[in-house]
Amino acid sequence: MGAGHGGPLGAAYVAGTSAVHRLEPHTKLVAVLAFALVVVATPVHAPWAPAAYAGYAVLVLAAAAVARVPAGRLARGLLVEVPFVVFALLLPLVARGPRVEVLGLSLSESGLTAAGGLLAKATLSVLAATVLAATTEPRELVRGLQRLRLPAVLVQILAFMVRYADVVTGELRRMRVARESRGFRGRGPGALRVVATSAGALFVRSYERGERVHLAMLSRGSTGRLVTGPAAAVPLQAWLTALALPLGAGAVLAAGMLLG
Amino acid sequence: MHVPDGFLDAPTSVATGAVAAGTVAIALRGARRELDERTAPLAGLTAAFVFAVQMVNFPVGAGTSGHLVGGALTAVLVGPWTAVLCMTVVLVVQAVLFADGGLTALGTNVTLLGLVAVAVGYGAYRLLLPVLPRTRTGVLVAAGTGAFLSVPAAAVTFVGLFAAGGVADVPLGTVLAAMGGVHLLIGLGEAAISVAVLAAVLSVRPDLVHGAAHLRRPADLASRPGLRDREPVR
Numbered sequence: 001m002g003a004g005h006g007g008p009l010g011a012a013y014v015a016g017t018s019a020v021h022r023l024e025p026h027t028k029l030v031a032v033l034a035f036a037l038v039v040v041a042t043p044v045h046a047p048w049a050p051a052a053y054a055g056y057a058v059l060v061l062a063a064a065a066v067a068r069v070p071a072g073r074l075a076r077g078l079l080v081e082v083p084f085v086v087f088a089l090l091l092p093l094v095a096r097g098p099r100v101e102v103l104g105l106s107l108s109e110s111g112l113t114a115a116g117g118l119l120a121k122a123t124l125s126v127l128a129a130t131v132l133a134a135t136t137e138p139r140e141l142v143r144g145l146q147r148l149r150l151p152a153v154l155v156q157i158l159a160f161m162v163r164y165a166d167v168v169t170g171e172l173r174r175m176r177v178a179r180e181s182r183g184f185r186g187r188g189p190g191a192l193r194v195v196a197t198s199a200g201a202l203f204v205r206s207y208e209r210g211e212r213v214h215l216a217m218l219s220r221g222s223t224g225r226l227v228t229g230p231a232a233a234v235p236l237q238a239w240l241t242a243l244a245l246p247l248g249a250g251a252v253l254a255a256g257m258l259l260g
Numbered sequence: 261m262h263v264p265d266g267f268l269d270a271p272t273s274v275a276t277g278a279v280a281a282g283t284v285a286i287a288l289r290g291a292r293r294e295l296d297e298r299t300a301p302l303a304g305l306t307a308a309f310v311f312a313v314q315m316v317n318f319p320v321g322a323g324t325s326g327h328l329v330g331g332a333l334t335a336v337l338v339g340p341w342t343a344v345l346c347m348t349v350v351l352v353v354q355a356v357l358f359a360d361g362g363l364t365a366l367g368t369n370v371t372l373l374g375l376v377a378v379a380v381g382y383g384a385y386r387l388l389l390p391v392l393p394r395t396r397t398g399v400l401v402a403a404g405t406g407a408f409l410s411v412p413a414a415a416v417t418f419v420g421l422f423a424a425g426g427v428a429d430v431p432l433g434t435v436l437a438a439m440g441g442v443h444l445l446i447g448l449g450e451a452a453i454s455v456a457v458l459a460a461v462l463s464v465r466p467d468l469v470h471g472a473a474h475l476r477r478p479a480d481l482a483s484r485p486g487l488r489d490r491e492p493v494r
Contacts, residue, residue, distance in 0.1 A: 160304020
């Protein structure tokens, strides 16, 4: 309480009115998924692969520029990659095949290519997904998934999770503040029990809140279905704008396959 | 531990996607049995709990801290089908809102953390319950073992998928040993955290723990002597 709106889920969103922000959420989801598919489909061992990755990078950075996503936001988005960067860096050391000497280390050639490909593909997809998250509010994303025919119950669970994630994490934060203001330092034996008791209490509170929400819904005449207005048809123009990113990437891939 | 785009080739991603979609479809029916018409709000709030608790750093001894994956714990708390749905929803949110785990790898991630972790964790729990004493400790030991096994099981499954559809030619034995070894350690942390959280819930609201329904007994209230002969009130 007393914190700004948004919380951990809303933190990904960068408010704005750019062309990318205004696109319907489900078109953006399709576009990012299609872009990731094109990136994944690029053969790693082709000699033109690095050029293709560069092409994709230009496209996704252009999309980020149109959406006015700050560079710092993109960089923070890339942090989730770190564990897999470590995995990729280990690949050249353990992979089989002919080896090359780099700085005194014997590295596998195929491992090097594979690691480069992995890093490039993961980075490009993460950038695209970061642009999506930065230009679309969480509840809009849920609406987009709903229009993409995700099962209705799953959409409802998602909607409840998105709606209450901030409440639940806020509760967790207040518990931490309360613990620490009583002198808890989180070290030494017994600390696990203290933190786990908070987590257990959080589960009980979340579950009971779920029951109260359900009763409140029933008392307001809920039938268990989400009421949504009619979905507006998306004109071809908007689809083309949204799909410019994957179509451009597809063109790069096709050019590589034909010319390379 | 979320697999990003490009780690596995297209056929493997499509196959795991199909497995994940089938699992979620079955789980949607199963969750109705566990939670009836309260499925959406309760599973949604439980998913929010899983999401929040994954951000907590638990001190797990020797100066290290770890965070919870939570598949096995959630399965014991709210039932396996609801747990599959909660893990799936958390993974979807992490993929579309935090770019954590690729969109094309969503099926793989749901298969690993939603299906394998929950199935192995809850399966071990269910298998151990009958041979352990019907006490709080028995429940905790079974849940801890399930949580411990769920982490290396997911890691080994990932190595298997990487062998089938990975993009690099790596010696399988080495990777399996390394991933398995590291994740056995992580599994110990997962078990410690899961047991501690479950013990906390069991001591305040044992009636909420789905996997401990056999521990429930009628309240120890008795009618006043004289009215009737000490028959417990239910």
